[in-house]
Structures are given as structure tokens and as C-alpha cells.
Amino acid sequence: MTSNESTLPVFKGSPRSAVSPPLQRARELGIRQVLDADGGLAGDLPDPDLPKETLQKIYRTMVEVSAIDARGWKLQRSGRIDFWIPSRGQEASHVASTIAMDTSDWIFMASREPGSMLARGASMLQLFAQFFGRADEPMKGRRLPLLLGDRRLNIVPCMTIVGAYIPHAAGAAWAAKLKGDDTRFIVYFGDGATSRGEFHSAMNFAGIHKPPIVFFCQNNGWAVSTPNDRQTAVDTFAEKGNAYKVRNLRVDGNDPLAIYSVTRKARDEAREHGPTLIEAVTYRLGPHTSSDNPDLYRTSNEADEWRRWDPIPRFRRYLENRGFWSASDEQQLLEQCEKQIDEAVHAAEAMRQTEPGEMFDDVFETPTTLLQDQRKQLVAELGEER
Numbered sequence: 001m002t003s004n005e006s007t008l009p010v011f012k013g014s015p016r017s018a019v020s021p022p023l024q025r026a027r028e029l030g031i032r033q034v035l036d037a038d039g040g041l042a043g044d045l046p047d048p049d050l051p052k053e054t055l056q057k058i059y060r061t062m063v064e065v066s067a068i069d070a071r072g073w074k075l076q077r078s079g080r081i082d083f084w085i086p087s088r089g090q091e092a093s094h095v096a097s098t099i100a101m102d103t104s105d106w107i108f109m110a111s112r113e114p115g116s117m118l119a120r121g122a123s124m125l126q127l128f129a130q131f132f133g134r135a136d137e138p139m140k141g142r143r144l145p146l147l148l149g150d151r152r153l154n155i156v157p158c159m160t161i162v163g164a165y166i167p168h169a170a171g172a173a174w175a176a177k178l179k180g181d182d183t184r185f186i187v188y189f190g191d192g193a194t195s196r197g198e199f200h201s202a203m204n205f206a207g208i209h210k211p212p213i214v215f216f217c218q219n220n221g222w223a224v225s226t227p228n229d230r231q232t233a234v235d236t237f238a239e240k241g242n243a244y245k246v247r248n249l250r251v252d253g254n255d256p257l258a259i260y261s262v263t264r265k266a267r268d269e270a271r272e273h274g275p276t277l278i279e280a281v282t283y284r285l286g287p288h289t290s291s292d293n294p295d296l297y298r299t300s301n302e303a304d305e306w307r308r309w310d311p312i313p314r315f316r317r318y319l320e321n322r323g324f325w326s327a328s329d330e331q332q333l334l335e336q337c338e339k340q341i342d343e344a345v346h347a348a349e350a351m352r353q354t355e356p357g358e359m360f361d362d363v364f365e366t367p368t369t370l371l372q373d374q375r376k377q378l379v380a381e382l383g384e385e386r
């Protein structure tokens with residue numbers, strides 16, 4: 001081997017990862033749909049006939065998410081932010097489900113839901129300040145980019161440990177039920193998280209105590225390089241709810257109207273019937289993160305097939321058919337996104353960077369002697385390096 005030959009395994013292609021999108025056979029596979037691939041009515045679930053403003057809010061937020069994703073990549077690749085978790089392809093599943101919840105409901109986040117923040121009123125600046133790790137964003141710049149949250153918006157940030165927070169969400173929902181308040185909860189996680197013990201503990205607890213929560217599994221086909229059929233031996237992630245008597249269903253994760261309908265219903269019925277596990281069948285069009293190269297484990301033709309189900313043009317065609325969106329609306333929105341992002345990047349970069357020693361703040365109200373010593377040591381060592 002010559003010195004510049006790669007030692008990385010080269011993906012040779014396999015039929016397993018070249019399966020066509022299950023959305024093509026949605027009825028047969030029990031995946032609920034309002035829209036067909038072209039944004040016409042599929043005739044499975046009825047059109048929820050949402051007000052024009054709600055439809056436009058869903059669409060705008062989805063487009064904003066994809067614009068953020070495109071810019072985030074560039075910033076990461078040019079070394080201005082250190083990490084990126086893409087959400088391209090998954091805009092509909094998280095945006096429509098968040099908007100289906102009331103703003104007083106609590107959200108427990110995974111890592112591909114920037115639109116949940118936007119839909120609750122977070123500004124572009126707040127998001128970019130988080131991506132840049134700036135000290136004056138609500139989480140004080142201490143979390144990986146995209147591990148978003150904001151207590152003021154009733155959004156709990158993701159824990160990096162896959163699935164670890166699902167029991168916390170179920171417990172918080174149970175607490176609300178015991179207190180007799182009417183808050184509902186939604187918790188996001190991926191297909192990979194359903195293999196974690198915490199998912200099963202949470203489902204078992206939820207089956208017994210019936211907390212008012214929507215378990216929202218974004219099945220995006222992959223958990224890093226592990227495809228669905230290496231993740232579970234059962235046919236669907238939804239049916240895992242059956243073991244715990246948790247109601248469950250599959251929905252087209254690239255169809256905002258279907259997602260809105262099933263999430264709203266699950267939310268509304270949560271007080272009476274308890275939890276629902278929703279499996280939103282979607283696809284991660286990009287890599288797992290900026291540290292990943294999907295060409296090593298999946299064929300490019302798989303992603304190409306899924307592009308036909310891209311939720312953004314699909315939903316735009318629906319809006320256009322109803323006379324709720326035009327070419328000039330689109331143009332305006334894209335220009336506005338770019339402008340807002342330019343301004344947010346500029347302002348966020350000018351904000352104060354979090355100092356390494358600040359990670360010791362807020363661990364305890366009064367820092368322990370040990371933490372104080374560690375802080376001093378870290379700051380001294382870094383000082384010497386600089």
C-alpha cells in the first residue's frame with residue numbers, strides 16, 4: 001500500500017441499504033398519509049384543513065430549518081463552528097409535530113429539531129449564538145451545537161447519551177398528571193434510541209401510569225451507520241409500544257399534514273388515554289454529523305430515491321394547489337432567510353466566547369472545593385499553553 005492510500009473500508013454497495021423508500025408503499029406498511037409524493041391528496045387520512053396561517057407557519061419554519069442547515073455546514077467546514085448535526089430531510093417531522101402541540105406543552109429534544117425552537121419563537125440569533133458556543137445564549141455556550149433548548153420556551157435540551165432522557169420526559173409528564181395541571185409533553189428520539197434500556201423503562205412506566213405524553217420516534221433509516229434491519233428484528237418501531245400497552249402508529253414523516261393530524265390527536269387524547277408512540281418514517285438525507293461519511297455505509301442512490309419525498313417541495317406543491325403560496329412568496333422567503341442568517345452569524349460571532357473555566361459554574365449553587373481547585377488548575381494549564 002502506498003502512503004497516501006486510504007485505510008478506511010470502502011463501501012461496495014449492498015441490496016440491504018438500497019431499499020426503496022417505504023413511503024412508496026405507505027398503505028401496505030400501515031404508514032398514515034394525507035399527501036401523495038407530489039403534494040396531492042393521498043386519500044388515506046383526511047386533510048386536516050388547517051388555517052392558512054398555520055400551514056404557512058409550518059412551511060416557513062421548514063424552509064428556515066433547511067437554510068440553517070445549509071449555512072451550518074458551511075460554517076463548520078470553514079472552521080468557524082466546531083460541529084454540526086444536520087436535519088435535512090427531517091424538517092416536516094419535527095416542525096409539524098411541534099406546531100401540533102400547544103405552546104404551553106413541554107418538549108424534550110433530541111438533536112435534529114432546530115425548527116422546534118423557531119416554532120416556539122426563538123430567534124435566528126439565539127440559535128446561531130448556541131452554534132457558536134457564545135456565553136450569553138440561554139445555555140451559556142456549554143453544549144454541542146444543535147443540542148438546543150430553552151426553559152423559557154418549555155424546551156428541555158437533549159442529553160448526548162442516546163435515549164437517556166426518555167424516562168425523564170415520561171416522569172415529568174406523570175408529575176404534571178399528579179399535580180392535576182393540563183400540560184402535555186412530547187419527547188423526540190431516533191430509531192436507534194428504541195434499542196436503549198431507557199426507552200423500554202419509559203414505555204413500561206408509561207403503559208402503567210398513563211402520563212400525558214407523545215413519544216415521537218423519528219425513524220430516519222439509520223443510527224449513524226446501523227440500518228433499521230440491524231436495529232431491530234421486528235417490522236416497525238411503532239409496534240414496540242404493544243409490549244407495554246402503549247398506543248402506537250406509523251406516520252409518513254415527510255408529510256406535515258399527516259404528522260400534524262396524528263400528533264394533535266395523540267396530544268388531545270393524552271389526558272384520557274395516556275401516551276402514544278408515534279413512529280414518523282423519514283430519512284436523514286445528510287450524514288449523521290459533520291464527523292461522519294455516509295458514503296462508507298450506504299449507496300448514494302438510496303438518498304436520491306428519498307429526495308423524491310423531500311418534504312419541502314412536496315408541501316410547497318400542496319400550498320400552491322390551494323393558492324396559499326406563490327413563486328414570489330418563495331423568493332421572498334429565501335431572501336429573508338439568507339438575510340436573517342447573515343445578520344445572526346455576524347451578531348453571534350461578535351458575542352463573547354464562553355471561557356473554558358465557566359464549565360464549572362452552576363454545577364452547585366456553592367462550588368465545592370474540589371471543583372474550585374479543578375477550575376484553577378484548568379485555567380492555569382490553559383494559560384500556560386496560550
Ligand SMILES: Cc1ncc(C[n+]2csc(CCOP(=O)(O)OP(=O)(O)O)c2C)c(N)n1
Pocket residue numbers: 112160161162189190191192193194220222223224284288
Ligand atoms: C449511549 C450512547 N451510545 C452511543 C452514542 C453515540 N451516538 C450518538 S448519536 C447515535 C445514533 C443515534 O441514532 P438514532 O437514535 O437513530 O438518532 P439519529 O442520530 O439517527 O437521529 C449514536 C450511536 C451515544 N451518544 N450514546
